Amino acid sequence: MAKEINKLDAKTIKNLSFDPDITNKYTDGGGLYLLVHKNGSKYWRFDYRRPITQKRNTLALGTVDNISLKEARLKRDETKRKLANGIDPAEERNNHRNEQKKKLENTFAKFSAEWLRIRQLEGKVDRETIRKLNKDILPFIGQKPITDLTVEQLEYDVTNSLVERGAFESARRVKSIMGMVLKLPFKKRLITYNPAYDITLPKPIKGHHNAIVNEAELKGMLQKIWRYHTDNPRARIRTEMALKLSAYIYQRPNEIRELLWEHVDFDNHRLCFSASKTHQDHIVPLSRQAFDILKQLEDMRTTSKYVFPSIKTSNESMSSDTVRQALNRIGYQGKHTAHGFRATARTILGEELEYRIDIIEHQLAHTVRDPNGTAYNRTKFLRRRRELMQLWADYLDTLRQGGDVSIFKPDQEDNLIKFTKYSVA
Missing domain, CATH: 1.10.150.130 (Tyrosine recombinase, N-terminal domain)
Structure with a gap:
C-alpha cells in the first residue's frame, strides 16, 4: 500500500505552534515535513537516502514565510526526480554554492x-x-x-x-x-x-591628420626628432629645429614655417601673429625650451624676414614639404604629419594631463564659444596658457629622456579603488 502524501493543508500549517511535549515534526508525505521551532518559525525539510551510500540525510527547503505548501511540494517532487537519476541534492547544492563563491571571487x-x-x-x-x-x-x-x-x-x-x-x-x-x-x-x-x-x-574620420597620441610612440618619435641632424648629416639643422618647435608650440604648420622675425617678441617671451585659419590675433607664450630654439635660430639669422627661410631664396619661407619629408625619413609616413603635432598636444594635454579643454582650445587658436557667443580673444587665459606651454615642454622633455611623466598628471591617489583582497597598486 502506497504511503499517503499531501497530508497538510494551508489552514493546518497556519495554526501550528510549538508544543514542548511533542517532536513538532508534521509530515506531509513523501519525505517532506514541517518543523516548528520554539520561536514559532516553521521550516520545510526533506528526508532522503543518498544515492551512493544510502545514508539518511536531510535537505533544508526554506521557511513557510518564503516557501508556500505548493512550492514545497514542487521542490520535493523535483528532488525525488533528481534522486531517481542518481543526483544527490545536497551535494548538488554545495557544488552550486562553491561555484557561486568562486564566481564572486573571480572579479x-x-x-x-x-x-x-x-x-x-x-x-x-x-x-x-x-x-x-x-x-x-x-x-x-x-x-x-x-x-x-x-x-x-x-x-x-x-x-x-x-x-x-x-x-x-x-x-x-x-x-x-x-x-x-x-x-x-x-x-x-x-x-x-x-x-x-x-x-x-x-x-578615425577620413581626412583628419595622422598623429601620434600614444605616450610610448610619442617618446620614440621625439627621440628620433632630437637625433634628426645627427642621423641625417646632410639635412639642414633648421629642419630639426622646425620639428622641435612644432612639437613644443603645436601651431599650424604654415604658421611655423612662415613665421616672421617681427612675430617674435623676445622681451615678453611670446609669438604674436594672425591665426591663419580664423584670422584672429593670436599669442603663443614661449616655454624656456621654445625660447632657446628661437635664440639659436636668431644666431643663424640671415637677411630673410622668415625665421625658417627657404634654402633656395631668402625671399620665401621653408617649403611646406620639408617637415613632412623629415617625418617620413624618420619612419612616420602615414603615422604622423606636421599638422599632427596639434592633435598630439590636444589629446595628451586633455586626456593624460587633464588640463582644462577651453584653455587648450584657446592656445590652439580654435574658436571657443560660450553661451554669450564667441569667447576667444588673444589675451584670454594668457597666464594659464603660459603655464600650459611650459608644462607641455617640460612633459615632452621628460618623456623623451625616459623620466617619470606621472609628475605632470593629476594626483589620483584619492581616487584609487581599494579592494579588500585584490588591489591594484
Whole structure:
C-alpha cells in the first residue's frame, strides 16, 4: 500500500505552534515535513537516502514565510526526480554554492592584479596602465565577476563615457588593457571568449591628420626628432629645429614655417601673429625650451624676414614639404604629419594631463564659444596658457629622456579603488 502524501493543508500549517511535549515534526508525505521551532518559525525539510551510500540525510527547503505548501511540494517532487537519476541534492547544492563563491571571487580586479604581477616579473613598467585601471576601469567593473562581463556591458560601463567626451585614444587604450587582463581567465578556461576584443569604437574620420597620441610612440618619435641632424648629416639643422618647435608650440604648420622675425617678441617671451585659419590675433607664450630654439635660430639669422627661410631664396619661407619629408625619413609616413603635432598636444594635454579643454582650445587658436557667443580673444587665459606651454615642454622633455611623466598628471591617489583582497597598486 502506497504511503499517503499531501497530508497538510494551508489552514493546518497556519495554526501550528510549538508544543514542548511533542517532536513538532508534521509530515506531509513523501519525505517532506514541517518543523516548528520554539520561536514559532516553521521550516520545510526533506528526508532522503543518498544515492551512493544510502545514508539518511536531510535537505533544508526554506521557511513557510518564503516557501508556500505548493512550492514545497514542487521542490520535493523535483528532488525525488533528481534522486531517481542518481543526483544527490545536497551535494548538488554545495557544488552550486562553491561555484557561486568562486564566481564572486573571480572579479576583474583580481585578474587585473594578477596580470600586473606577471608584467612586473617581466620587468615591464605599468605606471600609466595602473592609472588607467584605477581611473577609467576598476571603479566601474572592478568588482564584477569576469563571467558576467559582456561586450555590451564593457561598452556601457567603460568605453562609452570616454568616447562621449572625445577621449578616443584613452578609449582605445582602455579597450586594449581590458583585453589583456581578460586573456588570463580565458586561458584558464574560466570564460569562453574575451568580450573586450569585440568592443566597437569610432573609426578615425577620413581626412583628419595622422598623429601620434600614444605616450610610448610619442617618446620614440621625439627621440628620433632630437637625433634628426645627427642621423641625417646632410639635412639642414633648421629642419630639426622646425620639428622641435612644432612639437613644443603645436601651431599650424604654415604658421611655423612662415613665421616672421617681427612675430617674435623676445622681451615678453611670446609669438604674436594672425591665426591663419580664423584670422584672429593670436599669442603663443614661449616655454624656456621654445625660447632657446628661437635664440639659436636668431644666431643663424640671415637677411630673410622668415625665421625658417627657404634654402633656395631668402625671399620665401621653408617649403611646406620639408617637415613632412623629415617625418617620413624618420619612419612616420602615414603615422604622423606636421599638422599632427596639434592633435598630439590636444589629446595628451586633455586626456593624460587633464588640463582644462577651453584653455587648450584657446592656445590652439580654435574658436571657443560660450553661451554669450564667441569667447576667444588673444589675451584670454594668457597666464594659464603660459603655464600650459611650459608644462607641455617640460612633459615632452621628460618623456623623451625616459623620466617619470606621472609628475605632470593629476594626483589620483584619492581616487584609487581599494579592494579588500585584490588591489591594484
